[in-house]
Amino acid sequence: HLGGAGDSDAIDYSVHEAWNEATNVYLLVIYYSLFLYFRNKRKIMRIFTVPPTAEAPSEPNFYDSMKKIRLRQQLEMYSIGKIVTLQNQAPTVWVF
Template sequence: MAGSYGVMNDDRSIDYTVHEAWPEATNVYLIVILVSVGLFMYAKRNKRKIMRIFSVPPPEETLSEPNFYDTMSKISLRQQLETHSISRKYEHQQPQSQADSAQLSLE
């Protein structure tokens, strides 16, 4: 059992390698925890600086591409204008046809 990680050796003596390595591992864990807490506090205080680093401006290609909702609103506006124009033409033609019918009835 020389290669095993047990506490007892073949000669029934206690293996102290785990006990000797424990303080070193504890120190490493403590350092990792302290650095993590420090980075968390720094990130909390400087959130805007960090977000500025990771935010990427959109490329020019996407800006030239039209937005779907803008296109739909323009189409809707164009349809409303065409409808209004047709109704105005119809209103202007309506009194003339009434005047013609009135003249016909007088004769």
């Protein structure tokens, strides 16, 4: 019967109409959120930035001192290894 074809066209039209309304609502929400973001950008960005703490300068000093201690240990072990290898070498005897 021909009424069924007309009903499917009506359904298609209502789907398109609902889709248009939904996209309009989404666009309005996006525009409104962008408006609020640019209006309150400084306040919003302040939420995501971490305020500097008083103990921040001590951390790099701690890590720097640990690096220096580790470097000193490595240099000491290297020099001790050089001394030990020089002591363990057989003396060279020159025969003329």
